[in-house]
Amino acid sequence: MACSLTDNGMQFSAAIGAKVTVKVIADNTKLVEAEYNDQSIPVVNNSATFTVVGGSNLLWLNLAGPQEDVEIVEDCGGGKTQHMFGYTDDAHPALGFTIIGA
């Protein structure tokens, strides 16, 4: 399956109306809360799915857990993922991504 987000090296863009599922991959770190365009989006199994709207909007992911390696990916379906961001041996309460809907 094709991924919805296009990584331009700094920001991500997607077609308006595209469904995007982001996932937190870590030994322990949990996705506590996710917000896109000021709206809370449901969190299920460390993943959150939202529909892209027009313009530059913020996606916030709130994480809880110990210092460890964490990777944020787009879950493109069919076992395919796209790396969005990651860090090693660290802990961050919030990560933000600017998603450009066009």
Added chain:
Amino acid sequence: MRSLSALSVLTIVILASAALAPAQLAVENCQDSRGVCAYQKPLGDLLQAAKDNNEQLRGDAIRALLEPEVVPDYFVLALSEESVFDNVVNAWERARVDKQVGTSANGTGTTDLVSRPSTPELLGVAVQLGALTQTVSGSTSTFNANAYGAYHAIVGHPAICLVCGDSAWKNLNFSASFDLSRQATKQVATSGVANATTPPLGMVQLPQSSRQLSSVTARYDIYNPLDPRSKEFKKAWSTAFQSHQKDLVNAAKDLDKALSDIFKPLIADKALGLLRDQYKSAIMKDAIANDVAQLKKDFENYFKDLSNLAYKDIPDLDQKLAAAAAAYARYSQMNYDAVQEARGKPQFTAEYTYNHPVSQPDTHDFKLIYGYTPKSTTGVLFTLNLTGSVYGGSIPTGAKYGRMRDFQFASQLDLPLGDVITHRTTFTVAGYVQYQFDPSVLNIGSGNLVPGTSITLPKDAQVLLGTKGTLGIMQAKVTVNTKAGVSIPVAVSWANKTDLLNATDVRGHIGITYDFNSIGQLFGH
């Protein structure tokens, strides 16, 4: 002289501990290089990624460095006044009832029958009046320092960091207590009388620098080792997360609102993209060339331009940064509590104390401290102490006492009166039992009279006083906590005897303790 040398040794030990602390990416001055200071981790990651030619790590580091919303804690903490974060964290620190600031039960000048499991994160000072196991009351001043906190204070970093991970040095503490009421004299031979009317006088007592050091303590907090990959931790973390999830979600919503207020106007400004493009190639080039100095310079210039843009785009930015820092502190505190819970309780502390009591042999105390907060309560702390005490130095030939002085068992319940964070008063009840193998040993220095006679002792002597056996003490205490980190404990205790006298003893105790959590607080700003 002795107290001075002990203080010097303590200072050297603290500084040596600090020098041995884990190496970090060097930061010269966080006031002048706030960007580099806050973004140390991704700058280090970028250098490592360039060295390893790791494209994904390099991309992540560049994102963290040049897109301020990706890891907003770097941005918020770089621009926030240190006092904003300190104030929120300090409110939590002040609310803790598990800190031991003063000296422990066996000295004079103590208000604490039981040693609590934690200590101040940076420095603690206590002045206490009274005594518990000792016959003679005294006044004692105690200075307490944490190895990690002291090192960070010296190099200008925040002493408390809830998301900075674990350092073994955070668990190492030192303290020294000085007896303020101790007096000493020295017997000196005269050169004869100065006039004919003065009766013959061979010896006089001269006041001398008193041996004021009463105890030195080193303590280490023992946690279960944190191995996030272990099955045990994963299971414990899942349980801890579920019990804190609701509070974390609420705190996360507040955090996201505070962050959106800052970053929405910033990402809407096209100048942000231009700024990124302007610096990206230079920063990448510096990293590939492993030119650390130039990388720091270029990044600091980028961050100055970024902060100028932020102040232009975001109305009331300082207020919004303060709100975000407060939201971060609340969220981080909850996450920290949940992780600590998953690491497992009980928390043990191992403590060694060298005691130098007045007119008694020195002792070495080895103590194990256990702290437990029942899950069904908020802020209540139950503490147990198990201690063995041995005499120091050589035991004289033919002594009627052995090396082992006593065993001690003590327990305490601390109950915050009111809200767990904002409570002003803590009520404490404690019990203490000591089994002493022999009567107490009292040193009598040469030149003193043999008790009940007019015979002057030609050399140092020792007598046994009091009785061997069980010493029991009960104590009730109220501690008033002020906003400035000052606490005033007031206590009353009953004992079936004291170390030297075999009679019941009811006594009052009062003290004042100060818990410095930040170097700014230490210097009053």
